[in-house]
Amino acid sequence: MDDLKIIELFFDRKEYAIAETERKYGCYLSKIAYNILFDTEDSKECVNDTYMKAWNTIPPQKPNILRTFLGKITRRLAIDIFRKKHAEKRGNSEYAISLSELDECIPDKYSAETEFEQKELSKSINLFLASLSKENRDIFVCRYFYSDSIKEIASFFGTSESKIKSSLFRSRKILKDQLLKEGFYL
Numbered sequence: 001m002d003d004l005k006i007i008e009l010f011f012d013r014k015e016y017a018i019a020e021t022e023r024k025y026g027c028y029l030s031k032i033a034y035n036i037l038f039d040t041e042d043s044k045e046c047v048n049d050t051y052m053k054a055w056n057t058i059p060p061q062k063p064n065i066l067r068t069f070l071g072k073i074t075r076r077l078a079i080d081i082f083r084k085k086h087a088e089k090r091g092n093s094e095y096a097i098s099l100s101e102l103d104e105c106i107p108d109k110y111s112a113e114t115e116f117e118q119k120e121l122s123k124s125i126n127l128f129l130a131s132l133s134k135e136n137r138d139i140f141v142c143r144y145f146y147s148d149s150i151k152e153i154a155s156f157f158g159t160s161e162s163k164i165k166s167s168l169f170r171s172r173k174i175l176k177d178q179l180l181k182e183g184f185y186l
Helices: 003-011 016-037 040-057 066-085 094-102 115-131 134-144 150-157 161-181
Strands: none
Touching: 003 016, 003 066, 016 040, 016 066, 016 094, 040 066, 066 094, 094 134, 115 134, 115 161, 134 150, 134 161, 150 161
């Protein structure tokens, strides 16, 4: 079933909208949640919460790209669960590992307290992403948005893990230099 029909089911308040969403996007959402949480049960709960959140937000929202809309919900919910469970320490999930890789080039959360600073940081990161080649941007997003492992990314792009690591290292350096140049405290 295509996305427009699924969204129409949500608008019509048909419960099988959730079943169709699960059939089409369940694996995709589970992967996002698992890469962040590194726990099967928590991932299942997170995906189920995604369906509930979608049910409660469609309508009034009408997402342009259902896959992205659901992916963002899952990612946010998974990060919230991760933070609650790992308030003291980070786990072994790809999310935790990818966060530690970004520690030196993304400002501390306390340095971007105001909404204005957060928007400026978001603009800077978007400009940074736009400056990368399509392949390097895709690699960066796979790692730091979807929390894919280096091995998964290398397999997807049909290249070596060392090439992926080098690409990510160079991209993080470019991001760090750009943010420092723009006055962000790291």
